[in-house]
Amino acid sequence: MKPIQGSFLSGYVRISIEGHLPEMFFQSCINQSIPVWNIKKEAKDKCSGNIKLEHVQLIKRINRQHRYKIKFTQKKGIPFFFNRFLGKKELIFGLIVGIMLVIFLSNIIWKVEITGVPKDLEEKISEQLTSYGIHPGVWKFTLDSPGDIQRQLEEDVPELLWVGVHKKGTTFVLEGVEKLIVEKEKVQGPRDLVATKTGVIKKMYVSKGQPKVQVNDYVEPGDLLVSGNLTNKDDEEDSEKGEKKPIYVSSEGEVIANTWYELSVTVPLKTNHERLTGNQVNKYYLQMNDINIPIWGFRSPEYELSTIENEHNAIRFLRWQLPVNIVKSTISEKEHLDMERSKEEAIKTGVEQAKKELKLQLGSDVEITSEKLLHQTIENGKVKLKLYTTVEENIVKEQPIKGDDKNKKE
Amino acid sequence: MKKWHQRIRPLLRKYFDLPSDVLLELPRITMIGQLHVYIENHKGLAVFTDTELRLKMAKGYIQIQGSSFVLKTMLPEEILLEGTISEVKFIP
Numbered sequence: 001m002k003p004i005q006g007s008f009l010s011g012y013v014r015i016s017i018e019g020h021l022p023e024m025f026f027q028s029c030i031n032q033s034i035p036v037w038n039i040k041k042e043a044k045d046k047c048s049g050n051i052k053l054e055h056v057q058l059i060k061r062i063n064r065q066h067r068y069k070i071k072f073t074q075k076k077g078i079p080f081f082f083n084r085f086l087g088k089k090e091l092i093f094g095l096i097v098g099i100m101l102v103i104f105l106s107n108i109i110w111k112v113e114i115t116g117v118p119k120d121l122e123e124k125i126s127e128q129l130t131s132y133g134i135h136p137g138v139w140k141f142t143l144d145s146p147g148d149i150q151r152q153l154e155e156d157v158p159e160l161l162w163v164g165v166h167k168k169g170t171t172f173v174l175e176g177v178e179k180l181i182v183e184k185e186k187v188q189g190p191r192d193l194v195a196t197k198t199g200v201i202k203k204m205y206v207s208k209g210q211p212k213v214q215v216n217d218y219v220e221p222g223d224l225l226v227s228g229n230l231t232n233k234d235d236e237e238d239s240e241k242g243e244k245k246p247i248y249v250s251s252e253g254e255v256i257a258n259t260w261y262e263l264s265v266t267v268p269l270k271t272n273h274e275r276l277t278g279n280q281v282n283k284y285y286l287q288m289n290d291i292n293i294p295i296w297g298f299r300s301p302e303y304e305l306s307t308i309e310n311e312h313n314a315i316r317f318l319r320w321q322l323p324v325n326i327v328k329s330t331i332s333e334k335e336h337l338d339m340e341r342s343k344e345e346a347i348k349t350g351v352e353q354a355k356k357e358l359k360l361q362l363g364s365d366v367e368i369t370s371e372k373l374l375h376q377t378i379e380n381g382k383v384k385l386k387l388y389t390t391v392e393e394n395i396v397k398e399q400p401i402k403g404d405d406k407n408k409k410e
Numbered sequence: 411m412k413k414w415h416q417r418i419r420p421l422l423r424k425y426f427d428l429p430s431d432v433l434l435e436l437p438r439i440t441m442i443g444q445l446h447v448y449i450e451n452h453k454g455l456a457v458f459t460d461t462e463l464r465l466k467m468a469k470g471y472i473q474i475q476g477s478s479f480v481l482k483t484m485l486p487e488e489i490l491l492e493g494t495i496s497e498v499k500f501i502p
Contacts, residue, residue: 039481
C-alpha cells in the first residue's frame with residue numbers, strides 16, 4: 001500500500017484505457033514499476049485505473065508502443081484543487097482583500113484606555129491625546145512611539161506625575177499617576193532664620209522677626225540671622241518682673257550674602273564634536289527577519305556623515321504579532337567640527353563653563369558677582385583652571401523655636 | 411544446470427525449513443473470506459475482467475473467478491483483488 005499513500009497530496013488521475021486487452025496496459029505500467037490502483041474493467045475493451053500525477057508523462061511514453069486510447073476521466077488531489085482555486089480569480093481576490101482588511105483592522109487603535117486617574121483628569125488626558133491625533137480609529141503607524149507620547153503627555157498635563165503608555169493589541173493603554181501637589185510643609189509657628197553657608201552679608205530684607213546680624217557681618221553655618229523672639233531686652237526685664245510672656249513670631253526674610261567657591265575646570269585646546277545639520281530623509285521598509293524591502297524612499301541621500309535612527313512597528317494579525325515590521329528609518333546628516341582654540345579662548349570658555357555649572361548647582365536665583373583666575377596650567381593639550389568666584393545668594397534656612405530653645409536663646 | 415537447481419530446492423525446503431513460496435517461485439495467496447485476495451509472487455497479469463482474474467505463474471496460471479472485481483492495488487509481483495470471490499483455480 002505504501003506507494004499509494006500520500007497520493008492525495010501529490011495528486012492522482014483516473015485514466016480510462018480503450019483498446020484490445022486494456023488490462024495489459026496496466027501490466028506494462030507495473031513492469032515500469034508505476035503503481036496502479038482501483039483498476040476496474042468497465043467493458044470488454046475498456047479499463048480504468050488510478051495513477052499518480054507524477055507518472056502521467058511515463059504513461060504517455062509507454063503508450064507509444066501500445067497505441068491504446070487514453071482518457072483522463074478524473075483529476076484528484078491537492079495540486080488540482082489548488083489549480084482550480086487559482087482559476088477562480090474572484091475568490092483569490094476576495095481572500096487577499098479579506099486578509100488585508102484583517103491586517104488593516106488589526107493595526108488600528110480601537111480603544112484608548114486610561115486608568116489610574118480620576119475622571120476629570122481622564123477627560124483632560126483624552127482631550128490632550130486627541131490633539132496629538134490619538135483616538136479610536138487611527139492607524140497605528142502614524143503615531144509617535146509610546147515613549148514620545150509619554151514625554152509629551154507629561155509635559156502638557158502638569159497634573160500627571162507619571163504616565164505609562166503602551167499598545168496592547170488594538171488598545172492604547174495609558175496608566176497615569178496623578179501628581180498630588182503637596183505644598184512644601186512650612187515650618188509653622190515660631191521660628192528663627194539661620195545661615196546655611198559661610199559668607200558676608202550683603203543685603204537683608206526682613207519682613208518678620210528681629211534681625212540679629214547686620215550688613216557686612218561675617219556669618220558661619222548655623223548662625224542666627226533673624227530671631228523669632230520679639231521680646232526686647234527691656235521687655236524681658238519687664239517680663240521677669242511682670243511675668244510677661246515672650247512674643248514669638250515666625251520670622252520671614254531674605255538674607256543675601258557673599259559666598260565663595262573655588263572651582264576647577266579643564267578645557268581641551270582641541271575639540272571635535274558632531275552635530276546634526278538638520279537635513280534628514282525618511283525611509284520606510286518592510287522588514288522580515290533580516291530582509292528589508294523598501295516601501296518608500298528609495299534614494300539614499302548623499303551625506304558624508306550620517307546617523308540612522310530606526311523605529312520599528314510590528315504588524316499584527318488579529319492578536320498575533322506577525323514577524324513583519326514596518327521600519328521607519330531616519331537618516332540625518334551630521335557634520336564633524338574640529339576646533340582649535342588659543343589659550344585665551346580656552347580660558348574664556350573654561351570660565352563660562354564653570355559659571356554655568358555653578359549656576360546649575362546653586363539654582364537660578366543666584367548672582368555671580370566676580371570671578372578670579374587663581375591658577376592655570378597647560379597639560380597634554382588641556383588647560384587646567386582654578387577659579388575663585390564670589391556669589392550672592394540667599395543663605396537663609398528656617399529653624400523652629402522649640403520649647404527648650406526658647407529659654408536657651410534668651 | 412537448471413535441472414540441478416530445481417532438484418536442490420525441494421531438498422533445501424525439506425531440510426532447512428525455508429518458505430516454499432520463495433524457493434519454488436510459487437505465488438502466496440492470502441484470502442480474507444470472499445472479499446479480498448492478496449497474491450504475491452506472481453509473474454504478471456494475463457486476463458482481467460469483471461468476473462475473472464488470471465495471473466501467470468512460473469508454471470501455468472492461477473484463475474480466480476467471482477463477480478464485481480476491482481484491483482485495489484497493483485504493484486510489481488503484488489496484487490490485491492477486491493470483489494466477491496467464488497473460486498480459485500490452478501490451471502497448469
